[in-house]
Amino acid sequence: MTIFLKKSFLAITLMILASSVNGQWTGPKTKPTALKEIKYGPISPAHRTDVDMVTFRNYGLGQFIHWGLYAIPGNEWEGVSARGGAAASEWIRSWGGTTAPKDWVKTYDNLYKEFNPKDFDAKRWAKQAKNMGAKYVIFTTKHHDGFAMWPTQYSNYNISKTPYKKDIVKEVVDAYTAEGIDVYLYFSILEWNNPDYMGKEPKTPKEKKKFNRFLQYTRNQLLELMQNYPQMKGFWFDGTWDQSWIKSYEFTYNLEKELREKHPGIIIGSRFRNDEYGKRHFDANGRMLGDYEQGWERKLPADISWLEGRDWDCVMTIPPNGWGYMKDWSGLYTKTTDDILDMLLYSASLSGNFVLNFGPDGQGNMHPEEDKIAKELGEWMKVNGEAVYGAHHAGMTNSKLGYFTKKEDNLYLTVFNRPINNSVRVSVPKIASEVPLTATLLANGQSLAVKHADIGLDLDKNTYYDVLIPNIFQTDRAFVIKMKVGSQVVKVEKLMDAKM
Numbered sequence: 001m002t003i004f005l006k007k008s009f010l011a012i013t014l015m016i017l018a019s020s021v022n023g024q025w026t027g028p029k030t031k032p033t034a035l036k037e038i039k040y041g042p043i044s045p046a047h048r049t050d051v052d053m054v055t056f057r058n059y060g061l062g063q064f065i066h067w068g069l070y071a072i073p074g075n076e077w078e079g080v081s082a083r084g085g086a087a088a089s090e091w092i093r094s095w096g097g098t099t100a101p102k103d104w105v106k107t108y109d110n111l112y113k114e115f116n117p118k119d120f121d122a123k124r125w126a127k128q129a130k131n132m133g134a135k136y137v138i139f140t141t142k143h144h145d146g147f148a149m150w151p152t153q154y155s156n157y158n159i160s161k162t163p164y165k166k167d168i169v170k171e172v173v174d175a176y177t178a179e180g181i182d183v184y185l186y187f188s189i190l191e192w193n194n195p196d197y198m199g200k201e202p203k204t205p206k207e208k209k210k211f212n213r214f215l216q217y218t219r220n221q222l223l224e225l226m227q228n229y230p231q232m233k234g235f236w237f238d239g240t241w242d243q244s245w246i247k248s249y250e251f252t253y254n255l256e257k258e259l260r261e262k263h264p265g266i267i268i269g270s271r272f273r274n275d276e277y278g279k280r281h282f283d284a285n286g287r288m289l290g291d292y293e294q295g296w297e298r299k300l301p302a303d304i305s306w307l308e309g310r311d312w313d314c315v316m317t318i319p320p321n322g323w324g325y326m327k328d329w330s331g332l333y334t335k336t337t338d339d340i341l342d343m344l345l346y347s348a349s350l351s352g353n354f355v356l357n358f359g360p361d362g363q364g365n366m367h368p369e370e371d372k373i374a375k376e377l378g379e380w381m382k383v384n385g386e387a388v389y390g391a392h393h394a395g396m397t398n399s400k401l402g403y404f405t406k407k408e409d410n411l412y413l414t415v416f417n418r419p420i421n422n423s424v425r426v427s428v429p430k431i432a433s434e435v436p437l438t439a440t441l442l443a444n445g446q447s448l449a450v451k452h453a454d455i456g457l458d459l460d461k462n463t464y465y466d467v468l469i470p471n472i473f474q475t476d477r478a479f480v481i482k483m484k485v486g487s488q489v490v491k492v493e494k495l496m497d498a499k500m
């Protein structure tokens with residue numbers, strides 16, 4: 001049978017991308033041959049089964065929001081774009097070299113004096129996220145520039161000193177919580193404009209003293225966030241690659257313990273800290289340092305074996321890179337709703353959460369393209385969301401047609417590549433205890449015929465089920481076939497083996 005593929009299959013590209021990181025902490029792991037003595041290893045159990053973790057595991061889709069002072073320049077300043085330089089969007093403060101405006105750092109550090117987002121309405125954002133189908137949001141409380149979006153008592157560089165004045169973190173936490181969306185707080189441990197922040201390993205007694213002050217300050221801010229916003233479900237840490245942080249493994253170990261004690265059920269990913277050997281995400285014995293694998297930033301695992309049963313999330317931008325607001329998207333490939341759906345379903349098929357990033361502008365508006373994608377994604381999720389929420393790896397052989405997910409006795413195939421003969425072939429091992437019994441199209445609730453196809457391939461370990469898609473059903477997006485699976489005695493003819 002010839003199958004013509006209707007749409008490009010993004011996963012193939014993604015697998016190639018992912019395999020390029022082979023060998024790092026995001027790829028398959030080489031197990032240590034001899035185990036080391038580790039004092040600052042994992043704190044939480046390897047596979048948490050408490051209600052908070054199960055909720056995390058079942059989110060499926062999340063929203064990331066990068067918002068801060070960097071939204072004002074939006075990747076350019078006085079007509080000069082930072083796009084050509086190294087620093088972009090939320091990194092724009094570090095713009096240097098010949099293209100950087102004169103006294104740029106000083107200008108940036110004073111931007112807070114004009115931060116007054118007149119259109120900001122947290123309830124509008126939360127409604128949009130809800131309609132998009134997001135079950136959790138990760139919001140930037142403080143990015144690498146050090147500006148706090150809440151009125152922290154530990155630094156003056158915060159929202160209360162802007163013309164806006166009000167506590168943005170509170171507005172976001174309240175609005176999203178009211179919509180039933182769980183809130184996670186993004187927190188970068190870098191702080192470019194803080195004189196106590198090192199950016200390198202503190203060595204001299206003076207440096208150590210200075211950096212200890214910074215560590216205490218970081219601890220205070222984290223405890224303050226947990227205290228101010230007790231509804232928060234977890235922290236999403238960033239910047240922890242810094243040598244000053246890496247060398248502070250005893251401090252960060254104790255801090256993680258303290259955060260967990262003060263906020264039972266809190267979820268912290270693998271990007272928070274390292275062990276005494278400097279191993280990040282995974283300790284020197286290969287054990288994950290946190291509740292889920294947090295290394296999948298703009299990348300995806302090549303296959304389920306890379307994950308070894310761990311929880312994970314993939315955080316993804318719509319433009320190629322750049323998380324904060326970028327005024328000008330022209331000339332860039334920006335992901336389409338179909339691209340995003342492909343990545344979302346791919347992630348769900350490998351039991352991971354997919355988190356889509358939004359970078360609002362300096363007035364508090366999403367980019368028009370983000371609005372469009374949120375709307376289209378939401379329309380799709382309303383009809384097909386059950387293939388994502390609480391649905392996990394199905395243990396099926398990969399299909400060229402799309403991605404399998406599974407929830408109890410429901411098997412979902414999200415079809416991205418519709419076969420030209422309208423017969424969706426599902427292969428099942430001959431020894432499988434469950435096979436597709438019935439099928440429905442989620443798009444319209446229509447029952448679909450399921451035919452067993454014993455195609456008689458010599459030495460084939462699989463048998464096949466063909467689900468027939470009515471020709472009259474047409475769509476310009478991926479669609480979901482929901483199958484009930486159960487046991488059935490399948491008569492597979494034993495043909496005479498070919499002799500060669």
Ligand code: FHN
Pocket residue numbers: 066090091238239297315323
């Ligand atoms: O440097 C940041 C970047 O600006 C952005 O916040 C992303 C989001 O995952 N994290 C960092 C890079 O890993």
